[in-house]
Amino acid sequence: MSDCLFCKIAAGEIPAQKLYEDDDVIAFWDISPAAPKHFLIVPKKHRINLSDLSEEDDRLIGKMMRVSAQVAEENGIEKGYRTIINNGADAGQVIFHLHMHVLGGRPMGWPPG
Structure with missing residues (x-):
């Protein structure tokens, strides 16, 4: 998708501090971190959100989860972290390209506000 921010980052058209x-x-x-350590996992294949996935995307979602654990460990998030996927505007999704937030580096409360 030509005007998608995350497609442009994945294509190398917009710089990002890559971790993986x-x-x-x-x-x-993340350029606007909500925790001391906050990164995003973004599929290179454009999908709007979880509701836009098909069975062929099952492996992709599993990979996003595995990569979140790997990158968290590599970046010193040892005591725990939270993964978040906002699905749609009412859930707080702002960029309509599927992405997972990974937040750590501080205790997290529940429920999340």
Whole structure:
């Protein structure tokens, strides 16, 4: 999608502080962190959100979860972290390209506000 911010980051058209990249996903630090350590996992394949997925995307979601654990460990988030996928505007999704927030570096309360 030509006007999608995350598609442009995945294509290397917009710079990001990359933490991980392969053929399927990219991980980079969030530019407006909500925790001391806050990064995003973004699939390179454009999907709007979880509701836009099909069975062929099952492996992709699993990979996003695995990469979140790997990148968290590599970046010293040892005591725990939270993964969040906002699905739609009412859930707080602002960029309509599927992405997972990974937040850590401080205790998290429940429920999240």
